[in-house]
Amino acid sequence: MKSYKLLxxxxxxxxxxxxxKMLFDHCTWDEDYKQIxxxxxxxxxxxxxxxxxEYTAVLMQGSGTFGVExxxxxxxxxxxxxxxxANGAYGLRMESIAQHAxxxxxxxxxKDCEQPDASEIAEILAENPDITHVSMVHSExxxxxxxxxxxxxxxxxxxxxxxxxxxxxxxxxxxxxTKEWGIDFMISSANKCIQGVxxxxxxxxxxxxxxxxxxxxxxxxxxxxxQWKTMEKDGKWRFTSPTHVVLAFSQALKEMEQEGxxxxxGKRYAQNNRLLIRKMKELxxxxxxxxxxxxxxxxxxxxxxxxxxxFDEMYHYIKDRGYVLYPGKTVEAETFRVGNIGEIYSEDIxxxxxxxxxxxxxRRR
Numbered sequence: 001m002k003s004y005k006l007l008x009x010x011x012x013x014x015x016x017x018x019x020x021k022m023l024f025d026h027c028t029w030d031e032d033y034k035q036i037x038x039x040x041x042x043x044x045x046x047x048x049x050x051x052x053x054e055y056t057a058v059l060m061q062g063s064g065t066f067g068v069e070x071x072x073x074x075x076x077x078x079x080x081x082x083x084x085x086a087n088g089a090y091g092l093r094m095e096s097i098a099q100h101a102x103x104x105x106x107x108x109x110x111k112d113c114e115q116p117d118a119s120e121i122a123e124i125l126a127e128n129p130d131i132t133h134v135s136m137v138h139s140e141x142x143x144x145x146x147x148x149x150x151x152x153x154x155x156x157x158x159x160x161x162x163x164x165x166x167x168x169x170x171x172x173x174x175x176x177x178t179k180e181w182g183i184d185f186m187i188s189s190a191n192k193c194i195q196g197v198x199x200x201x202x203x204x205x206x207x208x209x210x211x212x213x214x215x216x217x218x219x220x221x222x223x224x225x226x227q228w229k230t231m232e233k234d235g236k237w238r239f240t241s242p243t244h245v246v247l248a249f250s251q252a253l254k255e256m257e258q259e260g261x262x263x264x265x266g267k268r269y270a271q272n273n274r275l276l277i278r279k280m281k282e283l284x285x286x287x288x289x290x291x292x293x294x295x296x297x298x299x300x301x302x303x304x305x306x307x308x309x310x311f312d313e314m315y316h317y318i319k320d321r322g323y324v325l326y327p328g329k330t331v332e333a334e335t336f337r338v339g340n341i342g343e344i345y346s347e348d349i350x351x352x353x354x355x356x357x358x359x360x361x362x363r364r365r
Contacts, residue, residue: 067201
C-alpha cells in the first residue's frame with residue numbers, strides 16, 4: 001500500500017513519534033497508566049482555559065459521536081427540552097441522537113452556508129420557556145463553516161439554559177475560552193486538532209451540572225456521570241480503555257505544547273487554509289463559503305466551470321501521488337473538500353496544488 005497524507009478533518013496525519021507510542025502494551029490497572037489518564041484530563045482543562053473544581057474533564061471510549069450521545073443521554077433529563085441549532089450533517093446528527101434517545105427537542109435548522117443566528121435563537125428561547133438545554137456545532141465540517149458559539153453562548157446564558165457545544169474539529173486548533181463563552185459541556189475527540197488517533201472522545205464539563213446529572217443516564221456504557229465518578233478516584237476507566245490510543249494522545253499533547261500550544265497550531269492551520277484557497281482559486285476552484293464564515297479546518301470547493309472529470313478520478317490521481325482528499329457533503333451543489341489540519345504544512349499545500357494543476361492539464365489536453 002502506498003503511503004499518503006490525509007487532507008481530511010480527522011482521522012488525520014500524525015507524527016511517527018505519536019504512532020510509536022502505540023507499540024507499548026499497557027495494563028489498564030497499572031498506576032503509571034492511570035496517572036497518564038489524569039495528566040491528560042488536567043492538560044485538557046488548561047487548553048479549555050478552565051480549572052477544577054468549577055470544571056472537570058471526562059474521557060469516553062468511542063468516536064466523537066459517542067461523546068455527543070453521552071452528554072445528551074446523560075445530561076438532558078426526562079423533564080428537560082433541548083434546542084438543537086443545526087447547519088450541517090453533524091448538527092442534524094444531534095437530532096438523530098435525540099430521536100433515538102427519546103429526548104424532547106426542537107430543531108432550529110439553517111442552510112449549511114449560513115451560521116445559526118444568536119438573535120433568532122434568543123427569540124426561540126423567549127417563545128419556548130420550557131427549553132432547558134441548547135446545543136450546536138462549532139466547526140461544522142459539512143461545509144467548513146465556523147459557527148459563532150460566543151454570541152450564541154451569551155443568549156443561552158441570559159435565558160438560564162445549559163449550553164452544549166460540539167467542538168470536535170475545532171478544539172485545539174481554535175482557541176475557545178470555555179467559561180467566558182458560556183459553555184457548560186464541550187465535546188471533542190482524540191483524532192482531531194490535538195493530532196492523536198481515533199479511539200476516545202472527551203468532555204469538558206461544568207462540574208455542578210455534571211453532578212446534577214446523576215441518575216439521569218439512558219445508557220450504561222455512555223453514562224457520563226458514572227464515568228467521571230470512576231475516573232475521579234484514580235484515573236481508572238469504568239470499562240476497558242483504548243490504552244494504545246491514550247498513550248498516543250498523551251504524546252500528541254506533549255508535541256502540541258512543543259509546537260507552541262493552540263496559538264501556534266491555530267496559526268499553522270490558518271496559514272494552510274489561506275494558502276490552499278489562494279492556490280485553488282488560481283486553478284479555477286471557487287470556495288463554497290464566504291470568507292467571513294470560512295473556518296480554518298476544512299474547505300469546500302466547487303468544481304471548475306469546465307469540469308469534465310469525476311471526484312473518483314481526481315481522488316485516485318492525487319492519492320497515487322501522496323495525498324487524500326474528501327468528497328463533498330453539502331446537498332446544495334457538487335463539491336469536494338480539502339482539510340488542512342494534522343501534520344500538514346505549507347509545503348504540503350504547495351505540493352497538492354501542483355499535483356492538482358498537473359491533473360487539470362492532463363484532463364484538458
